[in-house]
Amino acid sequence: xxxxxxxxxxxxxxxxxxxxxxxxxxxxxxxxxxxxxxxxxxxxxxxxxxxxxxxxxxxxxxxxxxxxxxxxxxxxxxxxxxxxxxxxxxxxxxxxxxxxxxxxxxxxxxxxxxxxxxxxxxxxxxxxxxxxxxxxxxxxxxxxxxxxxxxxxxxxxxxxxxxxxxxxxxxxxxxxxxxxxxxxxxxxxxxxxxxxxxxxxxxxxxxxxxxxxxxxxxxxxxxxxxxxxxxxxxxxxxxxxxxxxxxxxxxxxxxxxxxxxxxxxxxxxxxxxxxxxxxxxxxxxxxxxxxxxxxxxxxxxxxxxxxxxxxxxxxxxxxxxxxxxxxxxxxxxxxxxxxxxxxxxxxxxxxxxxxxxxxxxxxxxxxxxxxxxxxxxxxxxxxxxxxxxxxxxxxxxxxxxxxxxxxxxxxxxxxxxxxxxxxxxxxxxxxxxxxxxxxxxxxxxxxxxxxxxxxxxxxxxxxxxxxxxxxxxxxxxxxxxxxxxxxxxxxxxxxxxxxxxxxxxxxxxxxxxxxxxxxxxxxxxxxxxxxxxxxxxxxxxxxxxxxxxxxxxxxxxxxxxxxxxxxxxxxxxxxxxxxxxxxxxxxxxxxxxxxxxxxxxxxxxxxxxxxxxxxxxxxxxxxxxxxxxxxxxxxxxxxxxxxxxxxxxxxxxxxxxxxxxxxxxxxxxxxxxxxxxxxxxxxxxxxxxxxxxxxxxxxxxxxxxxxxxxxxxxxxxxxxxxxxxxxxxxxxxxxxxxxxxxxxxxxxxxxxxxxxxxxxxxxxxxxxxxxxxxxxxxxxxxxxxxxxxxxxxxxxxxxxxxxxxxxxxxxxxxxxxxxxxxxxxxxxxxx
Numbered sequence: 001x002x003x004x005x006x007x008x009x010x011x012x013x014x015x016x017x018x019x020x021x022x023x024x025x026x027x028x029x030x031x032x033x034x035x036x037x038x039x040x041x042x043x044x045x046x047x048x049x050x051x052x053x054x055x056x057x058x059x060x061x062x063x064x065x066x067x068x069x070x071x072x073x074x075x076x077x078x079x080x081x082x083x084x085x086x087x088x089x090x091x092x093x094x095x096x097x098x099x100x101x102x103x104x105x106x107x108x109x110x111x112x113x114x115x116x117x118x119x120x121x122x123x124x125x126x127x128x129x130x131x132x133x134x135x136x137x138x139x140x141x142x143x144x145x146x147x148x149x150x151x152x153x154x155x156x157x158x159x160x161x162x163x164x165x166x167x168x169x170x171x172x173x174x175x176x177x178x179x180x181x182x183x184x185x186x187x188x189x190x191x192x193x194x195x196x197x198x199x200x201x202x203x204x205x206x207x208x209x210x211x212x213x214x215x216x217x218x219x220x221x222x223x224x225x226x227x228x229x230x231x232x233x234x235x236x237x238x239x240x241x242x243x244x245x246x247x248x249x250x251x252x253x254x255x256x257x258x259x260x261x262x263x264x265x266x267x268x269x270x271x272x273x274x275x276x277x278x279x280x281x282x283x284x285x286x287x288x289x290x291x292x293x294x295x296x297x298x299x300x301x302x303x304x305x306x307x308x309x310x311x312x313x314x315x316x317x318x319x320x321x322x323x324x325x326x327x328x329x330x331x332x333x334x335x336x337x338x339x340x341x342x343x344x345x346x347x348x349x350x351x352x353x354x355x356x357x358x359x360x361x362x363x364x365x366x367x368x369x370x371x372x373x374x375x376x377x378x379x380x381x382x383x384x385x386x387x388x389x390x391x392x393x394x395x396x397x398x399x400x401x402x403x404x405x406x407x408x409x410x411x412x413x414x415x416x417x418x419x420x421x422x423x424x425x426x427x428x429x430x431x432x433x434x435x436x437x438x439x440x441x442x443x444x445x446x447x448x449x450x451x452x453x454x455x456x457x458x459x460x461x462x463x464x465x466x467x468x469x470x471x472x473x474x475x476x477x478x479x480x481x482x483x484x485x486x487x488x489x490x491x492x493x494x495x496x497x498x499x500x501x502x503x504x505x506x507x508x509x510x511x512x513x514x515x516x517x518x519x520x521x522x523x524x525x526x527x528x529x530x531x532x533x534x535x536x537x538x539x540x541x542x543x544x545x546x547x548x549x550x551x552x553x554x555x556x557x558x559x560x561x562x563x564x565x566x567x568x569x570x571x572x573x574x575x576x577x578x579x580x581x582x583x584x585x586x587x588x589x590x591x592x593x594x595x596x597x598x599x600x601x602x603x604x605x606x607x608x609x610x611x612x613x614x615x616x617x618x619x620x621x622x623x624x625x626x627x628x629x630x631x632x633x634x635x636x637x638x639x640x641x642x643x644x645x646x647x648x649x650x651x652x653x654x655x656x657x658x659x660x661x662x663x664x665x666x667x668x669x670x671x672x673x674x675x676x677x678x679x680x681x682x683x684x685x686x687x688x689x690x691x692x693x694x695x696x697x698x699x700x701x702x703x704x705x706x707x708x709x710x711x712x713x714x715x716x717x718x719x720x721x722x723x724x725x726x727x728x729x730x731x732x733x734x735x736x737x738x739x740x741x742x743x744x745x746x747x748x749x750x751x752x753x754x755x756x757x758x759x760x761x762x763x764x765x766x767x768x769x770x771x772x773x774x775x776x777x778x779x780x781x782x783x784x785x786x787x788x789x790x791x792x793x794x795x796x797x798x799x800x801x802x803x804x805x806x807x808x809x810x811x812x813x814x815x816x817x818x819x820x821x822x823x824x825x826x827x828x829x830x831x
Contacts, residue, residue, distance in 0.1 A: 011305075015295070019302065021301065023290060029269050032268040032282060033046070033265065034289045035255055035256060035264045036260075036264040038259050040431060054293055054296070054298055056257070059099055060112075061078070063099055064365045065103075065106030068366075068429050068431050069430075070423075070424045073367060073368045075316065075632065079128045079358060079610045080115055081128050081653060081654070082631070083145070084141050084653035085651060086326050086649060087651050087771055090144075092141045094313070096148020100153065100154040103149075104154065109296040109298065110157060110201060110296070111155070111156055111157070112203060114159075115129045117164050119653075124167065124580070125576065125577065125578045127654075128358075128609075133653070135185055136767070139191070139193055143192055146193055147197050150198075150199070152309065157199070160203055160204070160214075161205055161220075161225075162190060163205070166668035167577055168669050174211055174674045175674075176675065176676045180796040190225075191727075194225070194230075198232075199231075200234070200295050201234045203236050204238060213244075215243065216248050216253065222251070222252040232288070234289055235254050235288075238257075244263060245268055248264075249277045249285065253285075254285045258432065268282065319631045320637050323627070323634060324637040327637065327649070330618070331621070334622075336642065337642065341384060344559070345377070346564065348553045348565045353373070354372070355372060356608055359574050359610050360571040360575025367632035369632055375635045376636045376637070376638050380642065390556045392549055392552075392592045394546075395569075396570055396587075397570060397586070400538060401536045402515070402539035404453065405422065405425070406537070408420060411446065415445070426448060427536040428446060431495070431532045434533070446533060448518075450537065451515065452513040452514075452515050454507050454512075455541055456510070460507055462474065462504075462538065464503075464517065472503065472517050479503045484500075487499070495532050515537065517535075550592060554596060562604065565592060567605060567606070567608065574610050582660060605624050606627055607626045608627050612655075612656040614659070614697075615697060625642075628650075647705050647746055647747060649703075652699070652702045656698045662691070664683065664687030665687065685700040699817040701751050701813065701815035701818075702817075706746060707745070708741045709814075711814075713737035714735070714812045716825050717732065718732050719732055719787075726790075731790040733786065734785075736752065737781055740776040744778060745776070748774050748776075748782070751771045752812055752813070754810060755809040755810075756808055760804075770786035772785065805829045808824075810823045
């Protein structure tokens with residue numbers, strides 16, 4: 001698999017020679033052409049130098065490829081918060097290998113992942129797509145995933161570089177952050193990934209940092225990233241993030257995406273010719289793009305970094321393993337795992353029937369299949385167990401696309417039929433490319449035809465979801481002919497989360513009804529030079545009142561042995577493009593849990609959310625199981641965990657608050673375009689440790705399994721100091737001995753925190769310094785060896801990174817607040 005250590009340097013030399021030979025053959029216009037998208041997802045080929053077309057794809061929770069269509073499905077893995085909750089670096093690496101396998105299958109050479117921004121505030125709308133509130137955990141998981149992807153011969157682009165930790169005004173917000181905070185928190189995971197995993201790319205964020213946009217930030221891009229850290233990969237803009245030809249080129253932005261409209265190309269050629277940009281700067285950008293092409297095997301004469309694909313992975317099995325291992329058991333009075341043969345189980349909640357497998361936005365993929373929670377639990381329970389289902393409370397605000405096959409007709413001028421596309425439901429989402437390679441400049445309208453086959457008579461609801469002009473007809477009768485307008489300012493928001501208009505249709509029979517929805521595209525339907533079409537025809541059958549749904553669920557719960565209530569967020573709550581207004585569960589879900597728990601003492605609550613939610617009933621139920629956004633194998637994993645086939649292995653990668661008002665960092669709304677990180681280093685659990693009288697619901701690192709562990713010993717030793725080994729070389733090692741005192745085999749996540757002596761209050765009370773996952777059978781002992789890197793003993797000061805010698809306490813723990821063993825350590829001054 002790939003190049004061996006023996007010939008790696010030879011391959012590097014050959015790649016460098018091939019890159020220089022190719023570069024020497026290019027004139028200025030050809031070099032500039034390498035630096036911008038030819039279309040939505042690719043860089044252009046150049047046959048004259050043996051350069052192939054380079055394709056990029058979104059990829060944090062699966063690899064979509066160039067087509068955002070159910071015709072080209074992908075393995076949908078659990079959300080990044082779920083992967084981080086495993087605290088398992090081998091599993092993260094294997095997940096990366098699966099992403100590489102999916103990328104190769106779809107013809108993609110670059111995966112736009114991982115997202116390694118921090119959970120600064122629980123209100124961050126893209127929280128589910130990032131890993132953790134802790135920079136060390138984020139960096140370790142991110143580095144493992146990068147290794148797995150690139151060992152498969154596919155490039156990664158850790159993102160969004162840097163301080164893109166919320167969504168409000170994300171295109172323009174100016175994040176104001178002091179240098180120490182920037183270095184120790186927000187740059188830290190990127191530095192760890194760059195130094196330890198050597199990614200072949202990075203993605204520059206939309207936002208500014210201290211007044212300078214990240215696509216043009218010479219100090220951070222060229223100074224810190226390249227000169228300090230030795231990054232030799234490409235820096236690609238977030239889509240439409242490149243805005244100024246000269247500043248971007250001088251600021252080290254290698255690739256401006258997408259195309260064909262771009263700040264590079266002819267604009268860059270003109271800037272060189274009139275002396276605003278030296279041609280050597282263009283050479284440097286082009287050289288890095290050619291090196292990327294060489295690494296992924298697209299440059300003739302250059303050996304690819306990986307010459308043979310790894311052994312194939314079973315994607316569905318790995319997705320199921322990640323999901324189960326990520327499930328985090330927050331509370332359990334012994335009800336879980338379920339008895340081998342409970343007589344009856346009630347599964348309650350709208351999410352129990354339609355689980356949310358992923359967060360909204362560019363992280364979405366069309367899954368190869370979805371194992372629903374009802375299906376998964378039915379398969380896991382004995383055939384003798386009666387399984388009932390009730391909606392209870394439906395938090396959805398928008399109607400789902402009509403669940404009927406549909407035909408989309410693509411219309412040109414004068415309603416000329418340009419082509420058709422078959423749809424699995426009433427949703428249309430085309431980005432950068434139309435079916436049949438029809439040009440966006442030809443398309444004037446799209447008409448969707450389908451047939452409603454009602455299951456019941458009564459008042460049905462139909463919805464038009466999208467932006468622009470629509471005409472909706474039912475049985476040839478017009479229901480709507482007018483405009484639906486998007487009120488936001490985020491152009492991606494109109495595509496990812498468009499507005500909705502709802503109409504009622506009274507049906508007196510169950511005979512099929514022809515539906516037609518026409519969408520006339522406005523002249524400016526393109527977004528920054530590329531086209532997009534996004535709209536849907538929604539439908540909902542007549543439904544019982546909210547009160548009746550609650551009453552039915554309570555009655556079912558009262559009549560069963562165990563009640564499993566599934567609650568969660570909706571796509572309006574957790575999605576790219578919008579931050580969260582609050583942390584409460586939407587709709588009447590809290591009321592549902594309280595009422596079920598009141599009639600059934602064995603109530604298990606499953607929380608289907610990618611980010612923290614409030615759980616005011618948490619002490620009143622028997623168990624709380626967090627499933628995050630669990631990917632396409634959601635039901636299979638849940639069935640195995642609830643019945644004890646697998647142990648829930650998750651530990652919280654982020655602290656979960658009990659009340660909104662207790663959150664140390666809440667604000668994500670810029671003031672006059674600026675968002676001040678005035679809290680400095682005190683976000684996440686270090687901030688909670690300083691808050692008098694306010695404790696979270698569950699601390700960072702918390703999680704239960706199905707067995708018990710005794711922490712029996714902690715030994716700490718200093719390691720040989722080696723200045724040349726870098727900041728992530730071990731400076732100390734902790735050896736933690738744990739014993740499984742339960743009746744079944746299990747896994748334990750051993751966390752090691754480092755606490756300074758407390759004399760400097762500018763430093764957090766303790767920080768995660770390392771961790772390890774161990775396994776042991778009943779009565780067996782396991783030993784976790786955890787290296788504490790040099791960087792754990794450093795802080796940023798006026799002279800750069802400064803070693804902080806003196807007294808420390810090394811703490812072995814089950815969470816940031818559940819400290820089991822402690823040992824003193826004295827770090828001598830640097831030689």
